[in-house]
Amino acid sequence: MLVLWCPDWPVVAAGACSGTPPSAAAAVFSGNRVVACSAAARRHGVGRGMRRRDAQSRCPELVVHQHDPDRDARLFEPVAAAVEGQAVGVEVVRPGVVAVPVDGAAAYFGGEEALAELLITEVEAKAGVECQVGIADGLFAATLAARRSAFVPRGDTGTFLAPLSIAELDQPGDDRGELVGLLRRLGLRTLGAFAALAERDVAGRFPKDAVTAHRLARGLSQRPPLRRALSPDLTVTEEFDHPLSRIDEAAFVAKTLGERFFAGLANHGLACTRLAIVAVTEAGEERVRVWRCAEPLTARATADRVRWQCEGWLTTRDRPSAGIVRLRLDPEEVVGGEALQLQLGSMGRDADAAERAGRALVRIQGLLGPDAVFTPLLDGGRGPAERVRLVPWGEPRRAVAADQPWPGRLPAPSPTRVPPTPPPAAVLDAVGDVVRCTERGELSYPPSTVAVDGGPTRRVLGSAGPWIVHPALPAHRGERPTARIQVVLEGAEDDLALLLRATIGPDPEWRVEGVYD
Structure with a gap:
């Protein structure tokens, strides 16, 4: 190869x-x-x-x-x-x-x-x-x-792989970081050391993916392909009355084709590892591209590759002279369906409702563009606004840093309302001076009154904090550390709890970062 x-x-x-x-x-x-x-x-x-x-x-x-x-x-x-x-x-x-x-x-x-x-x-x-x-x-x-x-040279693959680091098993898209870390802790630093283990010992001690990694370390193929005649109805073809010439149209079509293709393979107990995407244009041109996949394709992964390929054909300088009138998906290599692990909840009434909602959102993306639909994801961060990340619909939703330690992070509960533009606030002590905070996390005096955006002054019933947040590179960015405090204000009807933030220094500018209900 x-x-x-x-x-x-x-x-x-x-x-x-x-x-x-x-x-x-x-x-x-x-x-x-x-x-x-x-x-x-x-x-x-x-x-x-x-x-x-x-x-x-x-x-x-x-x-x-x-x-x-x-x-x-x-x-x-x-x-x-x-x-x-x-x-x-x-x-x-x-x-x-x-x-x-x-x-x-x-x-x-x-x-x-x-x-x-x-x-x-x-x-x-x-x-x-x-x-x-x-x-x-x-x-x-x-x-x-x-x-x-x-x-x-032929036959020398094992010799070539043996001295290489065990970290080579963690290639982009393979997600073997945990396995590599475990092997390192066990003293297996090279691919040769891992390959020297007996396969039955690897299968009994490590998870299923380790057997695949062990085959790769020995210079073998990831998995033997399923050598049997494929049913002709596994090929999925879609013809269009109006030729596809726009990326948003291709994205909508890719979702439907991916679901049909995946469902057809699943009905035969199969999963695809090599997918051929064939496009025929209105002028009779034919474009073919084969995608090889390390893991069996899911419906979403199939749709992604169809969308990527259509975007590539429609946007390059060597683009077809006419729009696409026919798309065909051919499974060139398949494996048993047991290689594809489906999540719980992938079947049943809830899954049907989720599928209908997903199709509606994809339809909106097809009409307004891929950046028209976002879903919120709770991620890592110190402040309430920093912890919410908007993910375009269809993209992987994975919080990579939510469980990491965040020095200066606010304790629970989080504010119920976070204004998009934090309004200014006047935070004064008992004698009317502006409350300041030092870099050691000490307030000049306890806050006594707070006025939000020029509104009425309210007496502070209680406060907590401060929590200090230091920027990563204050010397290079010109930023100063900031402090957050929580205050409960006396009100005519209900007490009001606020999250306030200001820069540390002699002239702090307090702003309302969140409101607690």
């Missing part, structure tokens, strides 16, 4: 959209964690999985990009098209990585080295990005070889 790898592709794609030069120190963040960074950022100590605060403390000039899988897939289409122009059987593993069976192409072009040189030249000329090529037995070993620009 030959693998062509574009280093730091999420950073390259984000930089191409924002105009950031390739030499800049940049990183892509998802949920306040680094998912990819440039070589310049790595020289400053930035690494994958690092918190944003830590990354910016090591590299103050770091350019920050937000993670966008749609953007990564859309901009990767010219790279896949350049490889496909020279070799057949191209499979997109993920944006940034394509795989090609090497035997036929190498024989045609005069050897593996000649093929690799040709593909690198084509990608740099037509797509304008740098890439590396590796060749080895199996996709996993070939991917690691591409990161090292290595050509592994």
